[in-house]
Amino acid sequence: MKVTLIAFLLTLFAFVTHWILWRIHVPRRQTLVLLTIFSLVLVSGLAVCSLGSAEAAGWGLDDPWQYLHVGIFHTAMMLGYVVAYSAIEEKSPSMTILLWVAKAGHEGRSRDEVEMLLLESSPIENRLTAMVRDRMVVLREEQYVLTAKGRKWVSVFHWWGRLINAEKGG
């Protein structure tokens, strides 16, 4: 019971810290800051649990496996939230269409209206800009050149895609 409580409280504390910070100022490198907040909360939380005073108060952890248990839960929640956060940070086109059509209710939307909604934000250009920003590719003399990082990403997705019989994305 104690392990469960500590694990949930640490994750909640990390989320609340992130929420307060975001309300004040949204950082430029959002994912990196999120990972830093969650990791720091985990390390400091476990350090506090190892103190004699925490043990005396009934919040001490008894053995290394309990530390690992809290760590696994916290890391799983951190990664899950970071993945979910990517949908907050950058709305997906499909979700944008769904919400916009739902908002129209019984009137619906014409195909042209939906097309215009997405075309305004130049999906391809956005993707290319994001790939350059994330250093997956570099733009050299009007050519997009794959970087070592980009090559690694392609290999991982290609390999797993083949394993699960997936067609090319897009």
Add this chain to the structure above:
Amino acid sequence: MPLSWYPIIVLSPVLALATNCAAHVAVARISGNSGPYRAIVRAAIVGLGVVVALTLIGCRRLALPRHDVVSLIFLNSVAYLALSFDYFSFVNLCLTSLRIRMLREIQGAGGSLAGERLGELYDDRSMTNLRIDRLVSGGHLVLREERLYSHKSFFLAIATFFDWLRWFVMGPKADHQGRGWQRTESNI
């Protein structure tokens, strides 16, 4: 708490994730390309069964009280579901990511490709139409007399949840922060 079974309880979310991945590969290879998401859901359920079973067996062996059993099953199941969500997102990128597709195209062309050529291969209009068609064929939108209507679907519920989460996290800045597809009713 005796330690003999506790490491298995601790590692059960990770073991269940490994089972999920293996089961997904097996189901996807057996069923081919028919309904890739169905294979993911089936594998996720197998993994959930594994995490609950391992935790339950471990707790029984350790003769833990009922409240500890319930709390550990809850803790491990939540951790496993978070890990499964990561795996689902990874597979979803394999299946639908435009960015991954473009990177593969560049690699296929020998590691570099002109922006102009990429523009020909992936023009905005055809990509947009592909999204709309996919939503219609998936039953998320209904096309009637040349107009698109919303259809209550699980995906719409997810989109609504993320829209709410975005507002909750970002607050009033929600429409101005972030990148990409930031379009509101007012600026269309």
